[in-house]
Amino acid sequence: MSFQSLLSMGHNYEEKVLKVLRKKYPLAARIHGQFVDYDIWIPELHESVEVKFDKKSEETNNIIIEYERNRKPGDILTTKANYWCIHTASGFLWIRPIKIIECILREECKDIKVNNARCYLIPIHVLYSYSIRGEL
Numbered sequence: 001m002s003f004q005s006l007l008s009m010g011h012n013y014e015e016k017v018l019k020v021l022r023k024k025y026p027l028a029a030r031i032h033g034q035f036v037d038y039d040i041w042i043p044e045l046h047e048s049v050e051v052k053f054d055k056k057s058e059e060t061n062n063i064i065i066e067y068e069r070n071r072k073p074g075d076i077l078t079t080k081a082n083y084w085c086i087h088t089a090s091g092f093l094w095i096r097p098i099k100i101i102e103c104i105l106r107e108e109c110k111d112i113k114v115n116n117a118r119c120y121l122i123p124i125h126v127l128y129s130y131s132i133r134g135e136l
Helices: 003-024 099-109 125-128
Strands: 040-042 047-054 062-071 085-086 093-094 110-114 117-123
Touching: 003 040, 003 047, 003 085, 003 117, 040 117, 062 110, 062 125, 085 099, 093 099, 099 125, 117 125
Parallel strands: 047 085
Antiparallel strands: 040 047, 062 117, 085 093, 110 117
16 A cells, blocks of 8 residues: 555544544644644643554454654654544544553563564554543
């Protein structure tokens, strides 16, 4: 899959999450352009959301969490978002990044290499137990 098609898919998921958030937080806004700190800002809460999707998770029932890319800290170690919203086959999983790290440490998740990235492979049902139930 090309970078452009992945980017387009990511924007589509961001719009879906934004639609859900705006039911409760009408001022929520998607951040456009080259801003990399997070995808959605919720002014009513003064909180931010990073939207993630892992297409293979639908087949494997696992989520990949990147912690290193090109020998530099990756997503989970550099995120500035207050929440991550991860798209899974069964819907959106809402979680704070610190809870992802807690899950990785407590559950002894598998460390894998994917291209030039180092990642943890986490079963969705395990990560779900660390997540926020329902929506924000």
